[in-house]
Amino acid sequence: MTAPTTMLPRPFRVTRTSRDTQDTRTLDLEAVDGAPLTFAAGQFTMLHAFGVGEVPISISGDPGRPETLRHTIRNVGSVSRALAGASAGTVLGVRGPFGTGWQVRDGHGGDVVFVAGGIGLAPLRPAILEVCRARGDYGRVALLYGARTPEDILFGDDLRSWGADHDIDVEVTVDSGPHAWRGNVGLVTQLIDRAAFDAARTLALICGPEVMMRHSAVALGDRGVPRSRIRLSMERNMKCGVGLCGHCQLREYFLCLDGPVLAYDVLEPLMAQAEL
Amino acid sequence: MSPAQTIEQYLPSHPFFAGLDDEAIALVTGCAVNAHFRPGQHLFREGEPADTFFVVRSGRVAIQMRLPTQAAVLDTAREGDVVGWSWLVPPYRWTFDAVATEETSVVSIDGACLRGKCETDPALGYALLQRVVQVMSTRLHSARVRLLDLYGSRP
Numbered sequence: 001m002t003a004p005t006t007m008l009p010r011p012f013r014v015t016r017t018s019r020d021t022q023d024t025r026t027l028d029l030e031a032v033d034g035a036p037l038t039f040a041a042g043q044f045t046m047l048h049a050f051g052v053g054e055v056p057i058s059i060s061g062d063p064g065r066p067e068t069l070r071h072t073i074r075n076v077g078s079v080s081r082a083l084a085g086a087s088a089g090t091v092l093g094v095r096g097p098f099g100t101g102w103q104v105r106d107g108h109g110g111d112v113v114f115v116a117g118g119i120g121l122a123p124l125r126p127a128i129l130e131v132c133r134a135r136g137d138y139g140r141v142a143l144l145y146g147a148r149t150p151e152d153i154l155f156g157d158d159l160r161s162w163g164a165d166h167d168i169d170v171e172v173t174v175d176s177g178p179h180a181w182r183g184n185v186g187l188v189t190q191l192i193d194r195a196a197f198d199a200a201r202t203l204a205l206i207c208g209p210e211v212m213m214r215h216s217a218v219a220l221g222d223r224g225v226p227r228s229r230i231r232l233s234m235e236r237n238m239k240c241g242v243g244l245c246g247h248c249q250l251r252e253y254f255l256c257l258d259g260p261v262l263a264y265d266v267l268e269p270l271m272a273q274a275e276l
Numbered sequence: 277m278s279p280a281q282t283i284e285q286y287l288p289s290h291p292f293f294a295g296l297d298d299e300a301i302a303l304v305t306g307c308a309v310n311a312h313f314r315p316g317q318h319l320f321r322e323g324e325p326a327d328t329f330f331v332v333r334s335g336r337v338a339i340q341m342r343l344p345t346q347a348a349v350l351d352t353a354r355e356g357d358v359v360g361w362s363w364l365v366p367p368y369r370w371t372f373d374a375v376a377t378e379e380t381s382v383v384s385i386d387g388a389c390l391r392g393k394c395e396t397d398p399a400l401g402y403a404l405l406q407r408v409v410q411v412m413s414t415r416l417h418s419a420r421v422r423l424l425d426l427y428g429s430r431p
Binding site for chain 2: 117118119146147148152173175176177178179181182183184185186187190194208209211212215
């Protein structure tokens with residue numbers, strides 16, 4: 001029997017909005033009933049724009065501050081357009097949180113490599129904040145981030161702070177750069193090849209387009225990171241969020257329930273199958 | 277890599293030259309000199325004869341194409357990367373510009389000199405071709421994946 005709270009949207013009010021890039025907005029929300037939404041880094045909610053529809057959106061906020069629910073939303077369709085366009089004071093519906101988390105604490109005592117592509121940095125942000133809060137528990141930490149262009153780079157202030165204040169080796173690359181761009185141009189996998197980490201003691205967390213994740217996982221495996229220590233956040237068409245409807249089924253896995261975060265040793269054979 | 281290393285010390289430990297025998301390494305180092313480029317200085321320009329290639333010791337190089345109004349950066353190379361393969365492929369002419377975007381030190385290797393040695397020593401030619409093809413393959417893979425414009429669609 002599904003608990004009613006998982007199927008009935010809770011009302012949350014937008015308290016703050018910010019523009020991250022041309023097509024991406026971040027919303028801060030607070031529960032109308034005042035009860036915080038406790039979540040694990042890597043989980044998502046089903047976010048509901050009343051009268052328009054509902055979509056799964058990963059939480060990009062700080063798990064240590066559950067009183068504020070933060071979502072970073074890219075405008076790619078009618079529902080996400082309505083959500084990204086919500087202004088302060090708008091009430092949205094929230095179901096969840098759902099799914100498995102990154103479990104970044106499994107990286108205690110070793111190195112951690114975050115590999116993000118595009119909007120995929122948003123679901124990783126809570127795990128990065130978790131590492132920042134307990135930085136001394138980890139060895140070397142690298143964030144390797146690929147974006148389409150310099151204008152599409154998310155969380156610029158965070159990237160600077162994570163590097164300067166938290167001893168995280170932040171490397172950013174873009175697919176194409178204008179003449180004035182002085183940073184890296186190329187694939188994020190090329191950053192993996194040169195990043196400093198002890199592969200045997202590394203936990204790697206990857207989020208981005210599936211092709212990018214597959215190539216990144218292979219590159220990390222080639223460096224010697226055990227496949228069981230490489231975790232990916234998968235995206236499929238989540239609907240119910242509780243493993244009933246089957247929309248997000250990946251063979252025997254319901255990604256809303258068993259995922260979205262799964263280890264590469266589980267995913268590798270599934271990712272090799274066309275149209276799965 | 278220590279900046280104090282000589283070319284003779286640096287090149288044999290570089291992955292690009294790994295596996296070459298002492299004689300081949302001696303041939304390569306005999307064709308190599310250190311060079312330094314200031315930000316904005318060109319390593320080479322599109323259309324010019326391609327008679328060298330470069331191993332980046334420090335700094336960053338943008339591989340770019342001139343457009344009518346400005347230039348587009350297609351790739352960047354950093355410490356340890358090898359820049360340039362046109363020295364080995366007829367008609368031996370650069371197809372892009374390479375510009376230092378920061379203070380950049382390189383080992384500049386005389387490709388025309390090596391081409392001559394490859395003609396007379398097919399084993400050396402094959403060994404170098406294998407290595408250059410690997411650089412080309414990496415850059416081709418990077419270009420192909422980026423053509424998909426993955427970040428432009430939903431992850």
